[in-house]
Amino acid sequence: MMLLSPLRSDPRAVLAAANPLAKLGAAAIVMLVLFLSVDPVTPLVLLSAIALAVRLSGIPPRALLVRCAPLFVAATGAAFVNGVFGSGGPSLAAAAATGLRLIAIALAGVVAFVTIDPTDLADGLMQHLHASPRFALGALAAFRLLPIFATEWETIGLARRARGIDDGGSWPSRVASFRERSFTLLVAAIRRGVRLALAMDARGFATMSGRTVARPQPFTDRDRALLLATMAIAVGTVVFGHALNTWRGLLLQ
Amino acid sequence: MADPRASTSSSTWRTVDIVVAAVIAVAFGVVFWAWNALWATTSPAFTALPASQGVLYGVWLVPAVLGGLIIRKPGAALFCELLAAIVSALIGSQWGLDTLVSGAMQGGAAEIVFAGGRYRSWGLGTAVVAGLASALAAWLHDMVVYYPDLDIGGWAIFVPFMLVSAAVIAGVGSYYLTRSLAQTGVLASFPSGRTQSRV
Amino acid sequence: MADAIGIRGWGWRHPGRAAWAVRGLDLRVERGESVLLTGPSGSGKSTVLLGIAGLLDRSGGGESEGALRVDGAVGIVFQDPETQLVMARAGDDVAFGLENHCVPSVEIWPRVHAALASVGFPYPDDHPTTALSGGEKQRLAFAGVFALGPDILLLDEPTANLDAEGARLVRGLIAQARERGRTIVLVDHDIDAARPLVDRVIELAAFDEAVVPPRASRSPAVGAALVRAAGIAFRYPAAERLALEGIDIDIHAGEAVALTGRNGSGKSTLALLLAGLLRPLRGSVTAADGADLARLRASALVRRVGTVFQDPEHQFVRGRADDELMVGPLRTGMTRDVARARAAELLERLRLTPLAAANPFTLSGGEQRRLSVATALATDPPLLVLDEPTYGQDRVTYAELVALLRASRDEGRGIVFATHDRALVGALADREVRLEAGRAA
Numbered sequence: 001m002m003l004l005s006p007l008r009s010d011p012r013a014v015l016a017a018a019n020p021l022a023k024l025g026a027a028a029i030v031m032l033v034l035f036l037s038v039d040p041v042t043p044l045v046l047l048s049a050i051a052l053a054v055r056l057s058g059i060p061p062r063a064l065l066v067r068c069a070p071l072f073v074a075a076t077g078a079a080f081v082n083g084v085f086g087s088g089g090p091s092l093a094a095a096a097a098t099g100l101r102l103i104a105i106a107l108a109g110v111v112a113f114v115t116i117d118p119t120d121l122a123d124g125l126m127q128h129l130h131a132s133p134r135f136a137l138g139a140l141a142a143f144r145l146l147p148i149f150a151t152e153w154e155t156i157g158l159a160r161r162a163r164g165i166d167d168g169g170s171w172p173s174r175v176a177s178f179r180e181r182s183f184t185l186l187v188a189a190i191r192r193g194v195r196l197a198l199a200m201d202a203r204g205f206a207t208m209s210g211r212t213v214a215r216p217q218p219f220t221d222r223d224r225a226l227l228l229a230t231m232a233i234a235v236g237t238v239v240f241g242h243a244l245n246t247w248r249g250l251l252l253q
Numbered sequence: 254m255a256d257p258r259a260s261t262s263s264s265t266w267r268t269v270d271i272v273v274a275a276v277i278a279v280a281f282g283v284v285f286w287a288w289n290a291l292w293a294t295t296s297p298a299f300t301a302l303p304a305s306q307g308v309l310y311g312v313w314l315v316p317a318v319l320g321g322l323i324i325r326k327p328g329a330a331l332f333c334e335l336l337a338a339i340v341s342a343l344i345g346s347q348w349g350l351d352t353l354v355s356g357a358m359q360g361g362a363a364e365i366v367f368a369g370g371r372y373r374s375w376g377l378g379t380a381v382v383a384g385l386a387s388a389l390a391a392w393l394h395d396m397v398v399y400y401p402d403l404d405i406g407g408w409a410i411f412v413p414f415m416l417v418s419a420a421v422i423a424g425v426g427s428y429y430l431t432r433s434l435a436q437t438g439v440l441a442s443f444p445s446g447r448t449q450s451r452v
Numbered sequence: 453m454a455d456a457i458g459i460r461g462w463g464w465r466h467p468g469r470a471a472w473a474v475r476g477l478d479l480r481v482e483r484g485e486s487v488l489l490t491g492p493s494g495s496g497k498s499t500v501l502l503g504i505a506g507l508l509d510r511s512g513g514g515e516s517e518g519a520l521r522v523d524g525a526v527g528i529v530f531q532d533p534e535t536q537l538v539m540a541r542a543g544d545d546v547a548f549g550l551e552n553h554c555v556p557s558v559e560i561w562p563r564v565h566a567a568l569a570s571v572g573f574p575y576p577d578d579h580p581t582t583a584l585s586g587g588e589k590q591r592l593a594f595a596g597v598f599a600l601g602p603d604i605l606l607l608d609e610p611t612a613n614l615d616a617e618g619a620r621l622v623r624g625l626i627a628q629a630r631e632r633g634r635t636i637v638l639v640d641h642d643i644d645a646a647r648p649l650v651d652r653v654i655e656l657a658a659f660d661e662a663v664v665p666p667r668a669s670r671s672p673a674v675g676a677a678l679v680r681a682a683g684i685a686f687r688y689p690a691a692e693r694l695a696l697e698g699i700d701i702d703i704h705a706g707e708a709v710a711l712t713g714r715n716g717s718g719k720s721t722l723a724l725l726l727a728g729l730l731r732p733l734r735g736s737v738t739a740a741d742g743a744d745l746a747r748l749r750a751s752a753l754v755r756r757v758g759t760v761f762q763d764p765e766h767q768f769v770r771g772r773a774d775d776e777l778m779v780g781p782l783r784t785g786m787t788r789d790v791a792r793a794r795a796a797e798l799l800e801r802l803r804l805t806p807l808a809a810a811n812p813f814t815l816s817g818g819e820q821r822r823l824s825v826a827t828a829l830a831t832d833p834p835l836l837v838l839d840e841p842t843y844g845q846d847r848v849t850y851a852e853l854v855a856l857l858r859a860s861r862d863e864g865r866g867i868v869f870a871t872h873d874r875a876l877v878g879a880l881a882d883r884e885v886r887l888e889a890g891r892a893a
Contacts, residue, residue: 027350031354199538202505203596205552214557
């Protein structure tokens, strides 16, 4: 089993080139409203907005749905639990509300992440939110090693088979194998991390006071427009729900 | 008398502190994915039970406690768990931004415990308390996001299992994991590795 | 001052260790001079380089003595290509150092392009760093260092993890830097290859004599086939191309077979298939008695094949070397006492007895390699498979490995090894199978 390869989105799509912070900000706004609303109508409306965002971001909708299949399964499970055991007795509306809300919250975040490049995100955090370059770049450098760790996990599995262990079998032994395999991965990872830190210091990372920027990242009017439009849609949905008397808040139970 | 220049006991983060904290988080991104795969493909029915969910919970909380125990600097628990959440979000592309919120809460809770120990208490007891705090934060998040309608009764089965899992896996487990890692010598650059002196 | 580097009576003790890594070192390197630092593993060569580069962390509790003066900007290239690259895209990685040194933004990209051109980097700026070969990654690392225009260039085993082509390329870059008048301090275990690049050789400590005995005649007793691979094809999950196609190969008892080819040719993949660790897409790998190796349980497999991985640490599962050696035998049903005796015997044979209680992860590279070979031999399998056994090893370990593998072969074992080390092929292989892009060449 190899890691899932990233979902490819069309780089020419309207929203694809938006600033990563704008995308995250928009997703956060939508998520916040969803957090605070527990009726079925709000997530329904916002899901259509999310579907629009999917289209505008150039994400292939089919691949996205396939990728999110486990999410739908989990949402169904949660919907069931909430619907049956919820306060106020069994309720289909409660089940629907829970399921839709979960899907919408998750999808909003997924859409944002799928089109964000990690380097761009780090640049955005450093240039616009003044995040510490040492933490942002340290994290980014470690993140680059992710595919290597994934391959290493597989290699460790083969190496264990070569040692005569890990034949599957009972649950306790599988969990023990998992634990040992994770340990070996951690050792390898930390070794790499120490070497990587050394190489970064060798190129001036430790002693720098301030640093210049090779990839200046603008925050354009289009990005501002994205944020404003999202805010308008979010607030509008709540107002709309209120007017129809369908809106239910999380804290007003 | 401690050397005032010794950064391992100060709150300044060296490059190696940052990168190794990050690397632990990224490695756990892979571990989480494998943990999911281990349970999801083999017994989905088992994992749907609230008791089982509770039992399996501890693994997600390990980066928070482990990050703190290994790096021993302010912010390590939060940074490590948050980054592990970001990596999970980027790999699995299923949970997205919400994973970050959850991760921030879990890491933050562990951080508070370590801060309460003035970043000098790294023993088994502290590890267990940090694990429990992290679990409670996770539960709070899940209540709000996943099960807002459920009253306390619905949680009665899940919570005890979750707390035990957090204490055992995230607390005790992280503590002994740190010790085992120290014995391999990989933590030589860290104070957590100093208990092992080699020739 | 004519000297670029002046070291007198210098020593360094790593934090947490009792012994000093280096003590009482005197070393002078003139401006523009090129020197080779040699010595057995553990003689402190890397520590000296880190000291010159100013990378030893005193804040962590380490201790130094004596004087170390360096005149000029220092750049350092390390052994592992993977952990020197910081960014996801090639151009960004070169720019990383420039950003850290507060080079004005407008100057960054011209310098990046100049550096990439000077090392002959063949790809555009946005080429992903994960898609580079080892040699190309090392080239990019050089570019990152050259972009900062160092006066002094330090190199810590820059070719140890590369294949022949990558090594040649890197040596070319070193020669180029030398021509441009940079001061060079090189650490390299391959003294013969490094000699043309330097003016002077400095030995930090004397070597034990590690001589590889001359090639004996071809193994006398080639026996029955141990493993047959017929019509093998293999593809990694989520890959587009086949990694291997149409491979037929038999391995016999008493012969050593080398699998060679460039990176990506499939030699490691073939080794893992012959070891029964991967399942072929088409065809099968069967043992002499007809058993399909890939379908055997691990505890049954380990009785027939011992595998040694490129990174020994991937295979360690216990906290003590002697326990490590007992794992395989116990899995095959040996009693504890017999297994313990076997472990002691192997430790003795591989000169690891003093390290019986040591944690395998704390051993040196050469010791880990010996331990990993010992674990593969512990269950006394008729077939031994090794993936790049001399990767990153110095010449002492290399000589020991050759002697050990020759002895194993002469005892009647079959040996398969995937390698890009031509010297190893010459010293050990009875037969060579060359692979090119997944097919027999």
